[in-house]
Amino acid sequence: MTQAFPENMMNRHRPSPRIAPLVAAFALACLAGAAQAQTPAPAPAAAGDLAAVKKAIEQKFPGADIRSVTKTNYLGGLYEVHFDDRLVYTDAKTNHIIVGAVYDSATKTNLTEERLRKINRIDWSNLPLELAIKKVKGKGERKMVIFSDADCPFCKKLEDELKSIDNVTTYTFLFPIDQLHPDAARKSRQIWCSDDRAKAWDEFFVSGKVPDNKGDCPNPVAATQALGARLKISATPTMVLADGSIVPGALPAARLEAAMKEAEVEAKKLAAAKK
Numbered sequence: 001m002t003q004a005f006p007e008n009m010m011n012r013h014r015p016s017p018r019i020a021p022l023v024a025a026f027a028l029a030c031l032a033g034a035a036q037a038q039t040p041a042p043a044p045a046a047a048g049d050l051a052a053v054k055k056a057i058e059q060k061f062p063g064a065d066i067r068s069v070t071k072t073n074y075l076g077g078l079y080e081v082h083f084d085d086r087l088v089y090t091d092a093k094t095n096h097i098i099v100g101a102v103y104d105s106a107t108k109t110n111l112t113e114e115r116l117r118k119i120n121r122i123d124w125s126n127l128p129l130e131l132a133i134k135k136v137k138g139k140g141e142r143k144m145v146i147f148s149d150a151d152c153p154f155c156k157k158l159e160d161e162l163k164s165i166d167n168v169t170t171y172t173f174l175f176p177i178d179q180l181h182p183d184a185a186r187k188s189r190q191i192w193c194s195d196d197r198a199k200a201w202d203e204f205f206v207s208g209k210v211p212d213n214k215g216d217c218p219n220p221v222a223a224t225q226a227l228g229a230r231l232k233i234s235a236t237p238t239m240v241l242a243d244g245s246i247v248p249g250a251l252p253a254a255r256l257e258a259a260m261k262e263a264e265v266e267a268k269k270l271a272a273a274k275k
Helices: 009-013 020-026 047-060 111-119 153-162 184-192 197-207 221-230 253-274
Strands: 066-071 079-083 086-090 133-137 142-148 168-174 238-240 246-248
Touching: 047 066, 047 079, 086 111, 111 246, 133 197, 142 153, 142 253, 153 197, 153 253, 168 184, 168 221, 184 197, 184 221
Parallel strands: 142 168
Antiparallel strands: 066 079, 079 086, 133 168, 142 238, 238 246
């Protein structure tokens, strides 16, 4: 399966400062494409066992932000440890740490990515949509947020794929990654300051030309960069689907359609559960 990598993916998968010691200390190989998982469902475990694993990890790596510990059915019962916005795996005695992705060899599913999409969901009610470029296609009944960098080639590819996606309202947060594209922030401000932001955004990705203005109107670029940082968005493009799940990369239209449909179903389930 072809992977649609978002820009800055190397930074996205590089261990954060808090978990870098895990990689240095254990230097274990990534499980990607190698580990066979029995099922993606968490396995039952005693609360005391989970607490013991969490305590042991905290003692070995002081200051680590451990959000949760869950027992899995992977490889006889590995424990999933949620560090910051990513997952690592360990045994019951925390003697070994595995950094990488677990794949189901039967379905070719990245179970780690699938799990992260669920546990790192973003609450739509916390998104300041008024700071985004809004575009309605067709009836606009479906919804999607995109964090995008004007100079990101993968963002351009995603825009091309979106041309065949209908019945959706997109909210694009301008998210220039300064260290990669130092001129993207200026272009983003000029696009925002145009009379028709959605049109200017589309035309930029076709012609490469920005609107003829100084980009000095009140604009949200600094705020949307801060928003992305707060949500731990580190690569572009990154999408937030209807259920709040995070999907990085310029997915082909067919895969994006499938992901959107799945997210719409999940969003309805989540809404029903709250009633």
